Amino acid sequence: MYKFVIEGGHRLRGEVSISGSKNATLPIIAATLLTEGTSVIHNVPQLRDVDAMLAVMEYMGARISREKNKLVIDTGRVNNLEAPYELVRKMRASFLVTGPLIARFGEANVARPGGCAIGPRPIDEHLSGFEALGVEISEEHGYIIAKGKSLKGTEIYLSERSVTATENLLMASTLAEGETKIVNAATEPHIIDLIKFLNSMGAKIKESDGIFHVIGVSKLHPATYTVIPDYLEAGTLMIATAIAKGDVFLREAVAEHSSAEILKLEEMGVSIRKDVGGIYVKCNKRLRAREIKTAPYPGFPTDLQPQICSLLCFADGTSLVKETMYEDRFNHIAELQRMGADIKVDGRTIVINGVKKLDGAEVMASDIRCGAALVIAGLAASGKTKVLRVYHIDRGYERIEEKLARLGAAVVREQA
Structure with a gap:
């Protein structure tokens, strides 16, 4: 059993290749x-x-x-x-x-x-x-x-x-x-x-x-x-770049596969530039709150809902995220609350009031995307965040801690 230990506050810079889907x-x-x-x-x-x-x-x-x-x-x-x-x-x-x-x-x-x-x-x-x-x-x-x-x-x-x-x-x-x-x-x-x-x-x-x-x-x-590049990994790393105020090139990412998430990130204030060989993502300011509703493709992917919730915790104002695909995709909510997020569930809608900061804490991944959301939150939290049960994350992300570390994140895998 392993855990990720993340020291927040490090900007992401550089480029990383997207793995196969x-x-x-x-x-x-x-x-x-x-x-x-x-x-x-x-x-x-x-x-x-x-x-x-x-x-x-x-x-x-x-x-x-x-x-x-x-x-x-x-x-x-x-x-x-x-x-x-x-x-x-x-x-x-x-x-x-x-x-x-x-x-x-x-x-x-x-x-x-x-x-x-x-x-x-x-x-x-x-x-x-x-x-x-x-x-x-x-x-x-x-x-x-x-x-x-x-x-x-x-x-x-x-x-x-x-x-x-x-x-x-x-x-x-x-x-x-x-x-x-x-x-x-x-x-x-x-x-x-x-x-x-x-x-x-x-x-x-x-x-x-x-x-x-x-x-x-x-x-x-x-x-x-x-196999095509993984647009869900690309979306996760776009969100990670935004929360860490980074400047990253996602090599092999296919913009046409990520239209809904790119649109929402741009509405929030993230700068995204599409290139033949991938996607450039840059963010250097506090973001705007937004309303998001998950939907079948080409709508906003339910598999990126937990991750975007982590980002919206830092946005100015109140965001509403409606989960229409899975009735219980809210495992990340309690863990984000442990880190100081002002976030709650009202029926199938997640209500997020932006806060100035999150605090590092010991949190637990209960599924693939919940785990990714907690890693993302840890990148911007003050102090150290420990994400337990990372075997869930390993189900869907190929050595994500190594990719983030190459971009400048302070994240390591340790025995739990």
């Missing part, structure tokens, strides 16, 4: 199950969640080798169509193997994902979509048992724009007979990246008027692919 990497790993042979994935971040997904793949018979950020996956010997609870419980995204297994093998036996610290995340949209494609779904002893030897293309309407349901159904429909239309699908950058990977394998997927059209093919082939 975790949320693109996970479904792309699962998608390699759609075919026999060896696929090569580049720009894969070294994260606990990636390790968890690879453990599921190896359990099913995939042969995997890694060299830094390069991943080689041979799915030719996959013969175990079960994803057990002891592996799936470590990360809900493990359920993404279900669609590829059904498409290639006609069946899957996958443990139902467990609860989540930020609120219910049901898999109903996945299951109803599979059934629409002709899959028989049953449940026994906590496992989803799916059987469907000949999938038929159809029109699937998602009642909510679920990211993982969209990904699972895209993968399942690549080998279905005929055309599948997925209506009201999620369109985050990592979903578009998954589609590009599937098309590089021989799939036929297009988007038109917000609808994904999938023309089923008889067979896919392995591919070599490079």
Whole structure:
């Protein structure tokens, strides 16, 4: 068990490269199950969640080798169509193997994902979509048992724009007979990246008027692919730069993936300049309070809500942040209060009155983005902040303390 120890008050300067997107990497790993042979994935971040997904793949018979950020996956010997609870419980995204297994093998036996610290995340949209494609779904002893030897293309309407349901159904429909239309699908950058990977394998997927059209093919082939940069890491580091009154170039960051967060930061007073090779972020003044509402892409990402709350603690005036995606994504609130923030929850709205300073304190990360928010708050707090349970942060950020330290932050990883 480790903790981060952060001494606040150090400005961030310089440049740092953005790692590959975790949320693109996970479904792309699962998608390699759609075919026999060896696929090569580049720009894969070294994260606990990636390790968890690879453990599921190896359990099913995939042969995997890694060299830094390069991943080689041979799915030719996959013969175990079960994803057990002891592996799936470590990360809900493990359920993404279900669609590829059904498409290639006609069946899957996958443990139902467990609860989540930020609120219910049901898999109903996945299951109803599979059934629409002709899959028989049953449940026994906590496992989803799916059987469907000949999938038929159809029109699937998602009642909510679920990211993982969209990904699972895209993968399942690549080998279905005929055309599948997925209506009201999620369109985050990592979903578009998954589609590009599937098309590089021989799939036929297009988007038109917000609808994904999938023309089923008889067979896919392995591919070599490079994962997009992580726009959530980029957003986190933009916010970190702003709170630390920094001047930073985020190399490889894609501005088009971060339009909503860039707009809000600029409204607050942060200077942002877009460049072909990344994003320049500069802030040297106290910021303005704002109202923010999380929404599906291209709206403001729920995965940046905790981090922006840390920044708004230092803004002049009263800010309102409405969380529309997850009913319990408020774990960071009590921890920020421990640091002296004037912040509270009113229903699904976070009310933040800006303060002159935060005080370093011992705080605890309870999920990936909560942990990132506490690290950000620690950068600007007076004295030392100790962030416990950083294994949550390691699930979604590749050595974030090293990146911040290279920019001038006083942050170290220590044994808890």
